[in-house]
Amino acid sequence: MSTDLDTICRELADAGVATVYEAAGRQGMVDVELQQIVPGTRVAGPARVVACAQDDNFAVHRAMSVLQRGEVLVLAMPEPRAVGLVGDLLITQAKVRGAAAMLVDAAVRDVDDVRELGLPVWTRWVRVRGARRTDPGDLDVPVELGGQPIRPGDVVVLDRDGAVVVPQAGLPGVLDATRARLAREARMRERLLAGELSYDIHGLREIHEEREFHRQDEKERSPR
Numbered sequence: 001m002s003t004d005l006d007t008i009c010r011e012l013a014d015a016g017v018a019t020v021y022e023a024a025g026r027q028g029m030v031d032v033e034l035q036q037i038v039p040g041t042r043v044a045g046p047a048r049v050v051a052c053a054q055d056d057n058f059a060v061h062r063a064m065s066v067l068q069r070g071e072v073l074v075l076a077m078p079e080p081r082a083v084g085l086v087g088d089l090l091i092t093q094a095k096v097r098g099a100a101a102m103l104v105d106a107a108v109r110d111v112d113d114v115r116e117l118g119l120p121v122w123t124r125w126v127r128v129r130g131a132r133r134t135d136p137g138d139l140d141v142p143v144e145l146g147g148q149p150i151r152p153g154d155v156v157v158l159d160r161d162g163a164v165v166v167p168q169a170g171l172p173g174v175l176d177a178t179r180a181r182l183a184r185e186a187r188m189r190e191r192l193l194a195g196e197l198s199y200d201i202h203g204l205r206e207i208h209e210e211r212e213f214h215r216q217d218e219k220e221r222s223p224r
C-alpha cells in the first residue's frame with residue numbers, strides 16, 4: 001500500500017465512519033448490524049475482496065497468499081449466513097501478513113482468541129458452525145454487503161458505528177469534505193460547550209415559532 005493511501009486511510013479512520021459517511025453525501029453505508037470483535041478499534045484500508053462460495057472458506061485460505069499489508073479483507077458469500085468463515089487460525093495469518101482489518105458478512109468463531117490477537121474484526125454473526133473447504137470461490141471481484149457494492153481497492157472505513165465504503169475515484173473529494181466537516185464540527189462543539197443550542201444555531205426555533213404563529217392564525221380565522 002502506498003504511503004499516500006496509508007496516510008489518507010489513517011485520516012479517514014480517525015475521522016470515523018459517521019463523519020466520512022456524511023462527508024460522502026450520505027453514501028457508502030454498509031446497511032447491516034455489525035459486531036466489533038475488538039473494542040475500541042477504528043481502521044480504514046483498501047478492500048481485498050474475498051467472494052466465498054456458499055458456506056465455504058476455501059477462498060479465505062487462498063486470500064491469505066495474496067493479501068498485502070494494510071488491506072481490509074472483505075469476506076462475502078452469495079447468501080450471508082451464520083457460518084464461521086474465520087477463527088483464530090485464519091485471523092492469525094491475516095495479522096502476520098499485516099492486514100488492517102477484516103469485515104465478515106458471515107460468522108466469526110474463537111472470538112476470545114481473536115480479541116487477544118487484536119486484529120480488528122467486524123462480523124455479522126458470532127457462531128461456531130464450521131465452513132466447508134471445497135470450492136475455491138473468487139478473489140478480487142465486486143461483491144455487495146448490506147446493500148453496498150464493494151469493489152477491490154475501494155476504501156473501507158470501520159469503527160464502532162459499522163462500516164462505510166469510499167470508492168477509490170471518490171477518495172480525494174471525500175477526504176476534502178471530511179476535513180471540512182471535522183473543522184465545522186469542531187467549531188460547533190465549541191459553541192455547544194459554551195452553552196449554545198443546536199436548536200438555535202440551525203434556526204429551528206425560528207422555524208418552529210413561525211409555524212406555531214401560522215397555526216394559531218389559521219385556528220383564529222377558521223369558522224367554528
Ligand SMILES: O=C([O-])CC(=O)C(=O)O
Binds near residue numbers: 089
Ligand atoms: O478453520 C476454520 O475453518 C475457521 C477457524 O476456526 C479458524 O480459522 O480458526
Ligand SMILES: [Mg+2]
Binds near residue numbers: 087088089109110
Ligand atoms: Mg478455529
